Amino acid sequence: MGAGSVGCFLGGVLAQAGHELHFVARPRVLEALRTQGLRLSDLEGRQIHLPPQTLHLHAQPPVGLRPALTLLCVKSGATAEAARQLAACLPPGSAVVSMQNGVGNVERAREAAPALHWLAGMVPFNVAEQAAGHYHRGTAGGLAAEQHAALQALSPALAGFGIKLRLQPDLRALQWGKLLINLNNPVNALSGRPLRAQLLDRGYRRCFAALQAEALALLQQAGIAVAAPTPVPPRHLPALLRLPTPLFRLLAARMLRMDSKARSSMADDLARGRKTEIDALCGEVVRLACREGRQAPLNARMQALVEAWAQRPRPYGPRELEEALGLR
Numbered sequence: 650m651g652a653g654s655v656g657c658f659l660g661g662v663l664a665q666a667g668h669e670l671h672f673v674a675r676p677r678v679l680e681a682l683r684t685q686g687l688r689l690s691d692l693e694g695r696q697i698h699l700p701p702q703t704l705h706l707h708a709q710p711p712v713g714l715r716p717a718l719t720l721l722c723v724k725s726g727a728t729a730e731a732a733r734q735l736a737a738c739l740p741p742g743s744a745v746v747s748m749q750n751g752v753g754n755v756e757r758a759r760e761a762a763p764a765l766h767w768l769a770g771m772v773p774f775n776v777a778e779q780a781a782g783h784y785h786r787g788t789a790g791g792l793a794a795e796q797h798a799a800l801q802a803l804s805p806a807l808a809g810f811g812i813k814l815r816l817q818p819d820l821r822a823l824q825w826g827k828l829l830i831n832l833n834n835p836v837n838a839l840s841g842r843p844l845r846a847q848l849l850d851r852g853y854r855r856c857f858a859a860l861q862a863e864a865l866a867l868l869q870q871a872g873i874a875v876a877a878p879t880p881v882p883p884r885h886l887p888a889l890l891r892l893p894t895p896l897f898r899l900l901a902a903r904m905l906r907m908d909s910k911a912r913s914s915m916a917d918d919l920a921r922g923r924k925t926e927i928d929a930l931c932g933e934v935v936r937l938a939c940r941e942g943r944q945a946p947l948n949a950r951m952q953a954l955v956e957a958w959a960q961r962p963r964p965y966g967p968r969e970l971e972e973a974l975g976l977r
């Protein structure tokens with residue numbers, strides 16, 4: 650549901666392994682899949698091409714299907730609407746797993762469609778659209794989700810394309826850990842640079858570190874557990890990011906193992922003039938601060954910068970972004 654970068658990638662991997670997949674997508678994506686088919690690739694050199702005639706494509710969730718599992722892959726701002734559409738056609742109790750970033754999507758979806766069985770999921774890796782119908786996984790990492798038999802059944806297919814799936818009773822701590830990583834999404838989007846080039850600039854890393862440090866202090870005060878989706882424990886991330894670049898390059902070698910073209914999902918939204926997920930990322934930190942009787946001025950400022958992007962003629966240089974956040 651919402652086949653874009655993540656949905657086309659995960660759906661394509663599962664379809665290739667023999668699962669019956671139905672893609673619900675916008676006309677732009679449907680047109681590409683109808684004419685080019687679906688092409689997937691990854692940073693380890695794997696490639697798949699599913700010809701157009703093998704794909705089940707829909708502009709709306711099809712009525713009458715009883716899927717074992719639905720993957721919700723829309724951006725956070727589209728969650729409630731997508732959940733309502735699913736509720737109108739899926740039998741009550743159908744399992745739907747949110748493969749989205751942020752910590753509030755399952756709650757939002759459950760509120761909009763209480764009859765469905767909502768599960769949290771987490772995608773740690775980057776998927777970017779390289780060309781019409783071609784989606785590329787540009788970084789590493791394994792999926793995680795809440796336990797459900799229908800998800801367990803997908804493990805072999807995902808493993809066949811080099812993707813591990815970890816199922817656990819509760820994903821909350823990991824979702825917060827992923828949100829800390831996603832605080833780089835606005836930095837990356839405003840930089841106008843690919844992820845690797847942006848992360849290799851200390852000025853941008855200082856911005857990312859400052860947003861993280863602010864969020865970490867609030868999470869600690871609130872007593873919210875945070876689990877790491879990366880090998881580095883969350884509390885050490887800001888210090889690692891602030892290191893001089895040669896040292897960072899050395900110590901963060903695994904984090905930097907990514908294709909030169911990988912870019913954050915928010916970069917795509919800014920480029921296409923779409924609503925971004927900033928409210929589900931920095932906005933979530935601001936709301937946490939509010940609940941704790943505190944403020945999160947850096948995350949609030951970053952949210953304002955992203956929301957004012959349409960008035961901006963060009964990307965932010967590293968120094969300029971530090972200044973805009975009040976770090977200089």
Ligand SMILES: NC(=O)C1=CN([C@@H]2O[C@H](COP(=O)(O)OP(=O)(O)OC[C@H]3O[C@@H](n4cnc5c(N)ncnc54)[C@H](OP(=O)(O)O)[C@@H]3O)[C@@H](O)[C@H]2O)C=CC1
Pocket residue numbers: 650651652653654655656673674675678708722723724725727730731734748749750751772773774775776777913914923926
């Ligand atoms: N891309 C990445 O590397 C990663 C993304 N994520 C998360 O995964 C989620 C999806 O991201 P991503 O795949 O990049 O997003 P995309 O924008 O590439 O894909 C989502 C697609 O869903 C479409 N859509 C929205 N509402 C509906 C609807 N009701 N019916 C049909 N289609 C709909 C969107 O169209 P429209 O644009 O018209 O709204 C868009 O084409 C986000 O929460 C993101 O943060 C997580 C990890 C990595």
Ligand SMILES: CC(C)(CO)C(=O)C(=O)O
Pocket residue numbers: 750772773774775776788830831834844912913914915
């Ligand atoms: C994988 C990561 C952290 C960065 O690409 C992401 O989640 C995103 O782009 O939204």
